Amino acid sequence: MASITLNHLVKKYGDGFPAVNDISIDIADGEFIILVGPSGCGKSTLLRMIVGLEDITDGDLLINGQRVNDKAPRDRNLAMVFQNYALYPHLTVYENIAFPLRLAKGKHSEDQVNKLVTEAAATLELTDHLQRKPANLSGGQRQRVAMGRAIVRQADAFLFDEPLSNLDAKLRGQMRSEISQMQRRLGVTSVYVTHDQTEAMTLGDRVAVLKKGELQQIASPRELYEHPVNLFVAGFIGSPSMNFLPATLEGTTLRTALGDITIPEDKARKAAGKRVVLVGVRPEFFEDAKLVEDSKLPHGSTFTATLTHTEWLGNEQYGYINFDPAPEMRELLNSLARDMDADELRPQVVVTLDAASRIRGGREAEIWLDTRKLHLFDAESGENLTRDAEAGAALTLEAAEDRAEEIATAQQADRDGSAFGGGASGNGASGNGTSPAGHTTVDAGTRSGGSSAAGGKHAAG
Numbered sequence: 001m002a003s004i005t006l007n008h009l010v011k012k013y014g015d016g017f018p019a020v021n022d023i024s025i026d027i028a029d030g031e032f033i034i035l036v037g038p039s040g041c042g043k044s045t046l047l048r049m050i051v052g053l054e055d056i057t058d059g060d061l062l063i064n065g066q067r068v069n070d071k072a073p074r075d076r077n078l079a080m081v082f083q084n085y086a087l088y089p090h091l092t093v094y095e096n097i098a099f100p101l102r103l104a105k106g107k108h109s110e111d112q113v114n115k116l117v118t119e120a121a122a123t124l125e126l127t128d129h130l131q132r133k134p135a136n137l138s139g140g141q142r143q144r145v146a147m148g149r150a151i152v153r154q155a156d157a158f159l160f161d162e163p164l165s166n167l168d169a170k171l172r173g174q175m176r177s178e179i180s181q182m183q184r185r186l187g188v189t190s191v192y193v194t195h196d197q198t199e200a201m202t203l204g205d206r207v208a209v210l211k212k213g214e215l216q217q218i219a220s221p222r223e224l225y226e227h228p229v230n231l232f233v234a235g236f237i238g239s240p241s242m243n244f245l246p247a248t249l250e251g252t253t254l255r256t257a258l259g260d261i262t263i264p265e266d267k268a269r270k271a272a273g274k275r276v277v278l279v280g281v282r283p284e285f286f287e288d289a290k291l292v293e294d295s296k297l298p299h300g301s302t303f304t305a306t307l308t309h310t311e312w313l314g315n316e317q318y319g320y321i322n323f324d325p326a327p328e329m330r331e332l333l334n335s336l337a338r339d340m341d342a343d344e345l346r347p348q349v350v351v352t353l354d355a356a357s358r359i360r361g362g363r364e365a366e367i368w369l370d371t372r373k374l375h376l377f378d379a380e381s382g383e384n385l386t387r388d389a390e391a392g393a394a395l396t397l398e399a400a401e402d403r404a405e406e407i408a409t410a411q412q413a414d415r416d417g418s419a420f421g422g423g424a425s426g427n428g429a430s431g432n433g434t435s436p437a438g439h440t441t442v443d444a445g446t447r448s449g450g451s452s453a454a455g456g457k458h459a460a461g
């Protein structure tokens with residue numbers, strides 16, 4: 001087990017371009033951290049710097065308080081799981097999992113190898129498949145074998161680089177919950193790279209949002225969702241995305257292309273002095289005005305709009321409203337799109353309506369908007385002017401408490417031998433904090449080699 005500290009980390013590749021630019025994160029022992037962001041924002045680079053596959057240009061990397069910038073990957077005792085989990089096709093599942101132990105020649109007795117592999121296999125529900133070859137396994141089972149390899153190493157931390165992106169959607173969902181439960185059971189510090197925001201939101205204790213090598217915000221999923229620091233985080237997290245509506249602010253009135261919206265005084269005060277702002281409204285802040293309870297109505301603002309069409313999803317519906325921004329506002333939307341790495345930002349608002357709503361496309365309808373919840377962003381800097389930092393921090397603190405409790409419960413259930421989270425028995429491969437130092441750990445060779453090449457290369461053992 002380990003804490004990992006990133007202290008003003010910088011990575012410049014040959015051309016001097018900072019792929020990672022001054023990133024500082026304190027990762028607590030046992031914490032599950034997600035690195036998320038658009039393609040090319042530096043996620044893999046950062047992960048590879050932690051594991052030691054990439055030199056650190058500037059800043060310090062500490063594991064358990066010790067500076068490890070100059071330590072070789074194998075001396076960092078971290079286990080990495082890649083997207084292209086390269087298994088050795090001619091070896092059984094058992095031997096594939098045992099592989100890192102065999103590599104550390106003579107370090108483990110046959111009994112120890114057997115114990116570690118059997119325990120890892122139980123954790124991953126691979127016990128029945130130990131004598132099979134990888135070719136006869138499903139994609140998810142193969143991914144679990146790759147994870148088994150990381151587990152037997154008894155590494156201080158797991159580093160994942162998009163481990164599920166090769167799997168189909170259903171399997172991804174399954175593996176996601178398995179990884180989550182395994183991480184709780186083992187209590188192993190984990191850093192997980194993804195650009196799938198569902199993975200980010202469901203797996204992470206805290207999620208770090210990166211943009212062009214820079215850390216935008218790191219917080220619990222809920223804090224990110226409810227209290228984003230800027231336009232980028234607000235737009236990146238959540239699906240369908242937050243709507244952005246250009247507006248001019250006069251007192252407590254927002255003049256928008258959808259009409260005038262009266263907002264609570266405290267919000268207006270935070271944006272005082274700004275003439276042009278971007279109003280951030282999540283789809284679920286809207287509702288069919290007819291279906292809003294009387295007691296709620298005064299907390300929002302009602303406007304008339306014609307939806308282009310609606311999509312009925314069973315539990316709710318999405319409605320679409322096109323708006324026509326003033327020319328200066330259009331330019332604002334374009335620059336916002338560039339900032340968010342999108343081709344264009346359509347002048348369109350997506351609203352979530354109750355499944356029972358009779359609002360349909362082409363007809364005028366009354367839409368209610370919960371103005372207590374909307375955000376106001378600075379049109380130039382993108383800063384969230386209405387963010388409640390204190391409330392946000394409280395949410396992240398809450399998440400940390402939940403995590404501690406979950407780990408304790410999962411580990412207790414494991415000790416009791418109950419089938420919590422998928423039939424595990426024994427206390428997993430780790431969880432007792434006795435990982436041997438100096439264990440060989442990084443799976444780098446197998447990655448570049450691909451499965452067949454790696455298999456050939458190591459065929460002799």
Ligand SMILES: Nc1ncnc2c1ncn2[C@@H]1O[C@H](COP(=O)(O)OP(=O)(O)OP(=O)(O)O)[C@@H](O)[C@H]1O
Binds near residue numbers: 037039043045046195
């Ligand atoms: N070996 C390299 N030499 C030069 N530039 C590189 C190298 N590897 C990565 N980069 C650049 O560094 C930036 C970050 O790359 P990185 O692979 O970390 O992105 P990423 O966030 O993992 O993206 P993806 O989601 O596509 O995997 C990119 O602009 C990339 O072009």
Ligand SMILES: [Mg+2]
Binds near residue numbers: 043044045
């Ligand atoms: Mg990557």
